[in-house]
Amino acid sequence: MDIQKLETFIQLAEHLNYSKAAEETYTTQGNVSKHILALEKELTVNLFNRSKRQVTLTASGHELLPYAQEIVHQAHLMQEKAAQVKQRQQHSLTIYTIPTLINYPALEKIATFRNQHPEVNLLLKETENEPLSAIRFFDENTLFFTRLFQLPEHSFDYKIVDQDCFVAVLPADHPLAEEKELSLERLEREAFLLLGKETGxxxxxxxxCQQSGFTPENNYGGSRIDLILNMIASGLGISLLMEKTILGKLPEQIVYIPIVPNKLSHLCFVRKKGPHSTANDLFWQSIE
Structure with a gap:
């Protein structure tokens, strides 16, 4: 049902004058007449008695008028609520982040933004390192802090805040523990403790490893770096981990060594190209 026609009905019922009703609804007398006729046709009742001298409500018009007033009132309340929701969304920001956020400067950038913009409702949610093409939660109010080995396609904006690479993590008494750099092929016969697929x-x-001529035997497959480090310290195997995710966490009985070949990872804030909320744009501008 057309709210505009109901508003015309209400104004004409109040003033019983086409000219005044047109003035109140910012339209013409002709449009007032069209609205009333269309509404009467839709409702299949006459709302007004019309004569050359005066306009009066019919009995049906009297009976239906309170319903029209309530519908219009509720429509206005809905519009006001929608405006409030939109305003709140403009000042809301959700940042989805990989579990290793704490190891990179991104955490400091988020904290600085929070302190500078207390008016923003900022929410952090941990998620796994999914391919960007598989992520379904991107909208105008969301960002993703993630690890990328290949920078995103043209449909995404991104800002790199750090970089990282793999290292071999070995028990301190391992025969290769004194090496300054390790070729991966030298680890072919080792028992590996590797993070699972969901970590990316x-x-x-x-x-x-396949580039170095072998496929590693993986004896773990979870997402807990601390557990991997404890297993290595217990002599259960070795691992390949991102260097900055283990700094400051290594037990004395563990060492890490750079490897070749290697892959550089980019730690990025990513968002979809297109219009964004005020809070989203404020955060994006705050990233150096």
Whole structure:
């Protein structure tokens, strides 16, 4: 049902004058007449008695008028609520982040933004390192802090805040523990403790190992770096991990060594190209 026609009905019922009703609804007398006729046709009742001298409500018009007033009132309330929702959304920002956020400058940037813009409703949500093409939660109010081995396609904006690369993590008493750099092929016969597929790190590790002529035997497959480090310290195997995710966490009985070949990862804030909320744009501008 057309709210504009109901508003015309209400104004004509109040003033009983086409000219005044047209003035109140910012239209013409002809449009007032068209609206009333169309509404009467839709409702299949006459709302007004019309004569050359005066306009009066019919009995049906009297009975239906309160319903029209309530519908228009509720429509206005809905418009006001929609405006409030839009305003709130403009000042809301959700940042989805990989679990290793704490190891990179992104956390400091988020904290600085929060302090500078307390008016923004900022929400952090942890998620796995999915391919950008598989992510369904991108909208005008969201960003993603993620690890990329290949920078995104043209449909995404991104800002790099750090970089990282793989290292071999070994027990301190391992025969190769004193090496300054390790060729991956020298680790072919080792028992590997690798992070699972959901972390986004297994595929590039497999590619590096296969490039070096072997497929590693993986004896883990979860997402807990701390557990991998404890298993290495217990002599259960070795691992390939991102260097900055283990700094400051290594037990004394563990060492890490640069490897060749290697893959450089980019730690990025990413968002879809297109219009964004005020909060989203404020955060994007704050990233150096």
């Amino acid at each position: 790190l297994l595929a590039p590790i497999l590619q590096l």
